[in-house]
Each structure stands twice: as C-alpha cells, then as structure tokens.
Amino acid sequence: xxxxxxxxxxxxxxxxxxxxxxxxxxxxxxxxxxxxxxxxxxxxxxxxxxxxxxxxxxxxxxxxxxxxxxxxxxxxxxxxxxxxxxxxxxxxxxxxxxxxxxxxxxxxxxxxxxxxxxxxxxxxxxxxxxxxxxxxxxxxxxxxxxxxxxxxxxxxxxxxxxxxxxxxxxxxxxxxxxxxxxxxxxxxxxxxxxxxxxxxxxxxxxxxxxxxxxxxxxxxxxxxxxxxxxxxxxxxxxxxxxxxxxxxxxxxxxxxxxxxxxxxxxxxxxxxxxxxxxxxxxxxxxxxxxxxxxxxxxxxxxxxxxxxxxxxxxxxxxxxxxxxxxxxxxxxxxxxxxxxxxxxxxxxxxxxxxxxxxxxxxxxxxxxxxxxxxxxxxxxxxxxxxxxxxxxxxxx
Amino acid sequence: xxxxxxxxxxxxxxxxxxxxxxxxxxxxxxxxxxxxxxxxxxxxxxxxxxxxxxxxxxxxxxxxxxxxxxxxxxxxxxxxxxxxxxxxxxxxxxxxxxxxxxxxxxxxxxxxxxxxxxxxxxxxxxxxxxxxxxxxxxxxxxxxxxxxxxxxx
Amino acid sequence: xxxxxxxxxxxxxxxxxxxxxxxxxxxxxxxxxxxxxxxxxxxxxxxxxxxxxxxxxxxxxxxxxxxxxxxxxxxxxxxxxxxxxxxxxxxxxxxxxxxxxxxxxxxxxxxxxxxxxxxxxxxxxxxxxxxxxxxxxxxxxxxxxxxxxxxxxxxxxxxxxxxxxxxxxxxxxxxxxxxxxxxxxxxxxxxxxxxxxxxxxxxxxxxxxxxxxxxxxxxxxxxxxxxxxxxxxxxxxxxxxxxxxxxxxxxxxx
Numbered sequence: 017x018x019x020x021x022x023x024x025x026x027x028x029x030x031x032x033x034x035x036x037x038x039x040x041x042x043x044x045x046x047x048x049x050x051x052x053x054x055x056x057x058x059x060x061x062x063x064x065x066x067x068x069x070x071x072x073x074x075x076x077x078x079x080x081x082x083x084x085x086x087x088x089x090x091x092x093x094x095x096x097x098x099x100x101x102x103x104x105x106x107x108x109x110x111x112x113x114x115x116x117x118x119x120x121x122x123x124x125x126x127x128x129x130x131x132x133x134x135x136x137x138x139x140x141x142x143x144x145x146x147x148x149x150x151x152x153x154x155x156x157x158x159x160x161x162x163x164x165x166x167x168x169x170x171x172x173x174x175x176x177x178x179x180x181x182x183x184x185x186x187x188x189x190x191x192x193x194x195x196x197x198x199x200x201x202x203x204x205x206x207x208x209x210x211x212x213x214x215x216x217x218x219x220x221x222x223x224x225x226x227x228x229x230x231x232x233x234x235x236x237x238x239x240x241x242x243x244x245x246x247x248x249x250x251x252x253x254x255x256x257x258x259x260x261x262x263x264x265x266x267x268x269x270x271x272x273x274x275x276x277x278x279x280x281x282x283x284x285x286x287x288x289x290x291x292x293x294x295x296x297x298x299x300x301x302x303x304x305x306x307x308x309x310x311x312x313x314x315x316x317x318x319x320x321x322x323x324x325x326x327x328x329x330x331x332x333x334x335x336x337x338x339x340x341x342x343x344x345x346x347x348x349x350x351x352x353x354x355x356x357x358x359x360x361x362x363x364x365x366x367x368x369x370x371x372x373x374x375x376x377x378x379x380x381x382x383x384x385x386x387x388x389x390x391x392x393x394x395x396x397x398x399x400x401x402x403x404x405x406x407x408x409x410x411x412x
Numbered sequence: 413x414x415x416x417x418x419x420x421x422x423x424x425x426x427x428x429x430x431x432x433x434x435x436x437x438x439x440x441x442x443x444x445x446x447x448x449x450x451x452x453x454x455x456x457x458x459x460x461x462x463x464x465x466x467x468x469x470x471x472x473x474x475x476x477x478x479x480x481x482x483x484x485x486x487x488x489x490x491x492x493x494x495x496x497x498x499x500x501x502x503x504x505x506x507x508x509x510x511x512x513x514x515x516x517x518x519x520x521x522x523x524x525x526x527x528x529x530x531x532x533x534x535x536x537x538x539x540x541x542x543x544x545x546x547x548x549x550x551x552x553x554x555x556x557x558x559x560x561x562x563x564x565x
Numbered sequence: 566x567x568x569x570x571x572x573x574x575x576x577x578x579x580x581x582x583x584x585x586x587x588x589x590x591x592x593x594x595x596x597x598x599x600x601x602x603x604x605x606x607x608x609x610x611x612x613x614x615x616x617x618x619x620x621x622x623x624x625x626x627x628x629x630x631x632x633x634x635x636x637x638x639x640x641x642x643x644x645x646x647x648x649x650x651x652x653x654x655x656x657x658x659x660x661x662x663x664x665x666x667x668x669x670x671x672x673x674x675x676x677x678x679x680x681x682x683x684x685x686x687x688x689x690x691x692x693x694x695x696x697x698x699x700x701x702x703x704x705x706x707x708x709x710x711x712x713x714x715x716x717x718x719x720x721x722x723x724x725x726x727x728x729x730x731x732x733x734x735x736x737x738x739x740x741x742x743x744x745x746x747x748x749x750x751x752x753x754x755x756x757x758x759x760x761x762x763x764x765x766x767x768x769x770x771x772x773x774x775x776x777x778x779x780x781x782x783x784x785x786x787x788x789x790x791x792x793x794x795x796x797x798x799x800x801x802x803x804x805x806x807x808x809x810x811x812x813x814x815x816x817x818x819x
Binding site for chain 1: 803
C-alpha cells in the first residue's frame with residue numbers, strides 16, 4: 017500500500033511520521049459514547065423516576081442499540097487483519113485494556129441492552145406476533161422466543177428484572193465508555209493521552225453526546241410524525257444536558273489548567289501543537305463552537321424565560337453544536353495524540369483519504385448507518401404510544 | 413405448565429439461549445485456539461520457532477576466517493582488524509553456502525571508505541577522518557591504503 | 566584504557582564466547598536449514614545490547630545490514646534500527662537539533678559546517694527489548710510477547726494489525742509492514758543469536774559501537790563493560806526495563 021510521506025516539521029522518529037490511528041478510530045469512541053450517554057438518559061427515568069423524560073425512554077434504548085451494533089465496524093475496517101479479530105475473544109490478553117473491552121462490549125450489548133429492550137417490549141412483541149402474518153409473524157415469534165405469556169404477573173416480573181438490569185446497566189455504561197477512555201489514558205508513552213482523568217472526561221463527554229443525540233432524535237421524529245413536542249420532557253432533557261455539560265467542561269478545563277500549571281517536559285511541544293496544527297479543531301470547533309456556545313445557550317435558557325418555539329430552536333442548535341464539539345473532542349484526542357513526535361521535537365500531519373478503507377467516505381457511511389438501523393428498529397418496535405398530533409401548520 | 417415455571421417460561425428460554433451461546437463459544441474456542449498457545453506465556457509457542465527459522469543473509473566473520481586465513485593474517489595488528497568482513501563486503505552467506513562461488517562484487521573504495529572516513533563534526537574526534545576532496549581529489553583510496561591494513565608505513 | 570585496545574578485547578571475548586556455540590549450529594546454517602540447529606536453551610540466555618555513543622561514526626552500516634538481513638521494506642518510513650544525529654548547544658540540552666535522513670541508511674552526507682561551540686554525536690536506536698514492556702502489555706491477543714530469553718518478538722500469523730503496540734512504545738521502534746499488514750520491529754536477529762551468531766547490526770558495525778550482550782552468560786564481556794562505564798537507557802522515567810544500554814548518552818537525547 018503506497019503512501020506519501022506526510023509533511024513533517026522538526027524531527028520525528030522515522031517510524032512515527034505516518035499516523036497509525038485515523039478517522040475510523042475517532043469514530044469509534046464517538047459512537048460508543050453516544051451509546052453510554054443515551055443509556056444514562058434512559059436510566060434517569062427507569063431508576064431515578066424522572067418521569068418527565070419518559071417519552072424518550074424507549075427511543076433512548078433503541079438509539080443506544082442502533083449505535084452499539086455499528087460500534088465494532090470502524091474497528092473492523094481499521095484492522096490490518098479483521099478476519100483475526102475473534103482472537104480477542106479466544107485468547108484475550110487480560111492485562112490489555114483493548115482485549116478486556118471486547119468483553120465489556122459483549123456484556124453491555126447482550127446483557128444490558130438486548131435483554132432490557134426485550135423485556136420492555138415483550139408485551140408489544142407478543143401482541144404483534146399474534147396479529148401479523150407472513151414473514152413478520154415469524155420474526156416477532158422468534159423475538160418472543162415463541163413464548164406468549166403476557167399475563168400481569170409475567171409482565172410485573174419483566175418490569176422488576178428490567179429495573180434491576182437498568183441498575184446494573186448504569187455502572188456498565190460507565191465501564192463501557194470509561195474503558196475506552198482508559199485505552200487511551202493508560203498509554204504512558206503518549207503524554208497527550210496519559211492522564212487518570214481520561215476515562216472520566218470520556219465518560220462525561222459521552223453522556224453529553226448521548227443526551228444531545230437522543231434529544232435531537234426525539235425532536236426530529238416528533239417533527240417528522242407531526243406530533244406535539246412534549247415540552248416538559250424536552251426541557252428536562254435539556255436541563256440534564258446542561259448539567260452534564262457543566263461537569264464535562266469543568267473536567268476538561270481542569271486537565272488543561274493542570275497541564276499549563278505543571279508544564280512538564282511534554283508541555284511546550286503540546287502547547288505548540290494546539291496553537292498550530294490543532295488550533296482549528298481544538299480551539300475553534302471543540303472549545304468555542306462545540307462547548308462554550310451550546311453551554312451558554314443552554315444556560316441562558318435556564319435563566320431567562322423564553323417561548324417554547326425559541327427554546328426548541330435553542331435546543332436543536334445547541335444539540336447539533338454539541339455533537340460536533342464532542343466529535344471534535346474525539347478527533348483532538350486521537351489525531352492530536354499522533355501529530356507530535358514522542359521526541360517532542362517535531363510534528364507531522366494527518367492525510368485523510370476519501371474513498372479508501374480508512375478514508376472519510378467509510379467514516380461518513382458508518383455515521384449514517386446507525387440512523388438506518390434506528391429507523392428499522394423504530395419500525396419493528398415503535399417506541400411511542402399514541403400521542404396528540406401537532407395543532408396547526410407544521411412550522412417549527 | 414408447572415407451577416414454578418409459570419410466568420417465567422420466557423425467561424427460562426432466554427437463559428437457555430444464553431447458555432447455548434456460551435457453550436457454543438467455549439467449543440469454538442477449544443477448536444480454534446492455536447496449538448502451543450500459552451506454553452511459555454500468553455502467546456503461540458510456535459512463534460518462537462517462526463522467529464528462529466528466518467533466513468540468514470550475513471554469514472558472520474567466523475565463516476570467512478575458515479577459508480581466508482591469508483586475509484586474517486594480513487589484518488593482524490591493523491587498524492581494521494576488528495571490523496567484520498561483511499561490514500565492507502556485504503552479506504556473504506550465499507557465497508559460503510556456494511562453497512566459495514558467487515563471488516561478491518568488489519566495493520568501490522571511494523564510496524565505501526568515505527562513508528566512515530569522510531570528515532564530519534559528528535564523528536568522534538579521535539576517529540581518523542579526512543575531507544576526502546582535499547585529501548585525495550581523485551583516484552581510489554586503495555591506491556595508497558591497503559584495505560585490510562590501511563596504515564601507510 | 567586505550568579505546569582501541571578495549572574494543573579489541575571486547576571483540577575477541579565476544580568471538581571466543583560465540584564461536585563455541587556457533588560452530589555447532591554452523592553446519593545446519595551452511596546446509597541451508599538453520600531452523601534445525603538444536604543446541605539452544607532459552608532459559609540459559611538473557612539478551613541485551615550495549616551501544617557506545619563515543620564510538621559511533623554514523624556510517625549507517627547497521628541500518629543497511631538490518632534491512633538486508635531482515636528483509637525490511639526499503640521505503641523511507643520503515644526501520645527496525647536507525648541512527649539519529651544530534652547537534653547540541655552545551656548550555657541548552659532541551660533544544661537539540663536532530664535529524665535522521667532516511668534513518669541513516671545512506672550514512673550522513675555532511676550538511677552545514679561545524680558549529681564549534683556545539684556537541685555533535687550519533688545515536689543508533691532500535692527496539693530496547695524491554696523486560697517490562699508496555700507494548701507487550703497492551704497487545705490484546707498475545708501477538709507480541711517477551712521470549713523466555715528476553716527478546717520481544719511479534720507473531721506475524723497472529724497479529725491483528727490494531728496498532729495499539731505502536732502507540733504504546735515510547736521509543737518509536739515499531740511499524741506496520743505494508744506487505745503483511747502486521748506489526749514489525751527489531752527481533753534482535755533472533756534467528757541469528759539462537760545459533761551463536763551475533764546480530765546483523767553488531768556484525769557490520771566497524772567500530773564496535775554496537776555489541777550484543779548475554780546477561781546470563783558470566784563470561785560475556787558485557788558484564789565488565791557495564792561495571793566500568795556509566796550507562797543509561799533511553800527514557801528511564803518510563804520504567805520499561807529497557808535492555809539496550811548506552812554509554813556516553815547525553816542528557817539531550819530523546
């Protein structure tokens with residue numbers, strides 16, 4: 017595979033001029049972060065009984081499932097030998113964070129998400145099994161495991177177990193994305209990554225992105241289906257987004273201030289990188305557009321009374337900016353960590369291709385795929401009970 | 413339906429599905445983990461043999477000395493005595509394996525000698541070095557210096 | 566001691582130690598079936614290397630020999646070993662001027678006049694075969710490992726190409742071989758040292774700046790060398806248990 021030597025400034029060890037992890041590895045923590053965040057939002061209702069957000073409960077679960085199914089794909093595309101990826105399950109190296117993450121992922125997918133979705137939807141699945149014909153009948157039957165007991169006692173049992181699963185699911189979600197942070201944070205060779213704060217920062221930015229994603233999905237699906245927006249729900253979700261964002265911002269500022277204050281041997285190299293090669297993505301996109309602006313917008317709405325329509329515009333724009341900002345954060349961690357030399361004497365650049373295995377095109381497709389899967393899941397397992405149609409003309 | 417399983421049948425089926433999955437995985441694992449894995453550590457023991465079986469290209473100076481005793485004698489006490497033969501003559505295992513056939517090309521002394529002896533501030537001061545263009549503007553270095561015993565008497 | 570004489574003794578000692586074991590393996594090598602040489606017990610050895618900065622002349626023999634011996638891609642960004650060139654102002658250790666044109670493969674055609682006030686030297690680098698290796702720690706499947714005789718190796722049939730080990734190595738000694746899409750790095754010429762030969766880089770080093778050492782062999786000259794010289798490993802603060810010992814390593818070396 018031919019590759020042009022990227023533009024190097026200063027000195028880099030000869031083997032580190034070309035980046036090892038590209039946009040696909042940026043995509044992966046972004047996607048798993050959305051999963052963890054969406055699940056935390058769902059757990060707000062189920063465990064902490066914040067029933068204002070109940071309209072988003074099932075939507076959050078389906079969103080989490082759709083994204084979790086896509087999460088391994090960027091990794092598979094990136095591997096030199098994807099056909100050997102099963103080795104991580106056959107002979108996992110237990111001291112390797114990456115290996116153990118395979119099991120955290122599997123646990124989360126099978127035990128937390130799939131079981132919880134199944135238990136929550138079982139009544140509807142059985143009903144649809146009874147009502148449908150043809151291949152759909154077979155599908156719903158399989159999903160019901162061909163057991164059609166939906167007596168109140170059975171459903172009550174499902175509810176109890178589902179609640180227990182959600183309780184287990186919260187630390188599992190923390191583990192899911194904290195682990196991804198640990199995969200970076202435990203690499204002592206890389207000072208941009210190596211910090212005990214990394215799992216915590218990753219986790220809280222995941223929560224922020226997940227809540228923002230579910231909030232946007234809710235708004236888009238409500239608008240698409242011409243249903244009324246449940247403003248009590250939306251306001252509560254936005255409030256939790258604001259709280260999570262404050263914590264996330266504080267953690268990232270803490271990391272930054274700590275680095276500047278201690279100014280260890282890596283500091284000048286990293287500082288130079290942030291002021292030059294990483295300036296646009298770190299300062300402009302992540303910090304200003306992706307954090308300060310949406311945080312201010314969300315905070316303002318908490319303080320100043322504003323019309324529902326305006327609030328929706330604020331939530332929508334803040335949500336989009338937030339997602340862009342969190343993506344930029346993943347970009348800055350992954351790509352930023354490879355732009356400088358481990359000798360602290362030089363810098364390289366990232367050449368992202370378009371239509372290669374690791375290029376931008378597959379990344380874009382992989383970002384769109386979860387929405388396709390979500391659409392299918394919504395069709396199969398509608399997350400909403402009947403809701404009032406939106407009155408009047410459909411103007412947001 | 414038995415009393416105990418009433419209202420729990422679907423859970424029992426799901427549990428059964430999980431048990432099936434885990435068993436299938438364990439069987440698959442037993443079949444697929446390569447032989448020798450874990451023998452010395454968390455790796456396939458055969459990898460050590462693979463590493464050892466890589467082809468060689470350099471014979472090592474001991475092999476040269478078996479046949480070229482005259483060169484060994486010429487180098488006794490010379491400034492170049494400690495240099496391996498292949499440092500200048502390149503990889504020679506093929507030559508050894510061919511019983512002395514497949515003779516290597518003679519290195520071009522102007523290129524070869526300059527690599528070590530071209531003056532440079534980076535080289536240790538005590539190391540013999542010259543500015544080649546001034547020292548010998550033309551002609552091969554071996555016109556005056558015997559490669560195996562370079563010091564001119 | 567006169568550096569020449571010191572080097573000579575080192576060399577001779579090495580020859581004596583190696584030729585005994587080499588002679589047994591030699592027949593197998595000449596017969597073209599090196600893997601059948603049977604007289605090697607892993608637990609009798611603990612491999613390391615000594616690099617003497619004061620002796621390195623930057624000729625690049627080691628880089629060329631390594632690429633030749635180990636079939637390393639000849640393209641610019643793949644090196645199992647390479648040589649860096651340092652120019653350091655004596656009172657400014659934090660800003661050395663460093664370069665490594667094509668890893669030192671073609672030697673170092675001189676660039677710019679001497680800077681009389683600065684220090685100049687070469688630093689050959691390779692995998693440090695760490696005894697507490699961070700690259701082995703992060704490998705998710707066990708495709709890279711430390712052998713019982715202290716060499717960090719890669720199992721090319723098992724490596725996924727996830728590149729986590731490349732990220733974890735503080736020394737930048739790993740790369741992805743584009744032909745196999747797996748990780749590759751210095752193997753300390755495992756196929757040679759297990760037959761009593763020395764590594765390709767040590768074999769072709771004209772000044773003896775690179776010396777293979779077997780720490781478990783009481784007769785190995787490395788013990789005397791380590792006793793008599795002040796040595797450093799690269800990035801000691803990372804506590805990797807690096808086993809490549811540098812004599813004369815300057816504080817500016819990254």
